[in-house]
Amino acid sequence: xxxxxxxxxxxxxxxxxxxxxxxxxxxxxxxxxxxxxxxxxxxxxxxxxxxxxxxxxxxxxxxxxxxxxxxxxxxxxxxxxxxxxxxxxxxxxxxxxxxxxxxxxxxxxxxx
Numbered sequence: 367x368x369x370x371x372x373x374x375x376x377x378x379x380x381x382x383x384x385x386x387x388x389x390x391x392x393x394x395x396x397x398x399x400x401x402x403x404x405x406x407x408x409x410x411x412x413x414x415x416x417x418x419x420x421x422x423x424x425x426x427x428x429x430x431x432x433x434x435x436x437x438x439x440x441x442x443x444x445x446x447x448x449x450x451x452x453x454x455x456x457x458x459x460x461x462x463x464x465x466x467x468x469x470x471x472x473x474x475x476x477x478x
Contacts, residue, residue: 371396371397373394373395373396374394375392375394375403377394378392378393378394378403379393379394379395379400380392380393381393384406384407384410384415385414385415385418386409386414386415387407388406388407388409388410388414388415389404389405389406389407389410389472390404390405391403391404391405392405399478400478401476401477401478402476402477402478403474403475403476404473404474404475404476404477405472405473405474406437406439406467406472406473406474406475407467407472408467408469408470408471408472409467410466410467410473411464411465411466411467412425412426412463412464412465412466413464413466417464424444425444425461425462425463425464426459426461426462426463426464426465427461427462428461429458429459429460429461430457430458430459430477431456431457431458431459431477431478432456432457432459432475432476432477432478433454433455433456433457433475433476434451434452434453434454434455434457434473434474434475435453435474435475435476436453436471436472436473436474437452437453437467437468437469437471437472437473437474438450438451438452438467438468438469438471438473439451439465439466439467439468439473439475440465440466440468441459441463441464441465442463442464442465443460443462443463444462444463445462450468
């Protein structure tokens, strides 16, 4: 490939709304890769907004690489350790975590 390809989250390939008006996920794809923007409003939690759509998972079994653009998110690992992250934080999140929005600001993340 010798040309730049660009996509915008304002015109995603897929958009999924969270229940309870807790935000949405927008997915864009280019070639073999893609990225996901999550907009999670105050009150969003993995337990309430994601867990009901899994096959009985007690925590997220996905491995994430993400950057936080705004807001704050708290992650709880199955070993009991917790991490609070905010804007500008780049993180790798292994399987076995739950999360929820902290504070009164939307938490916006980009995962790939």
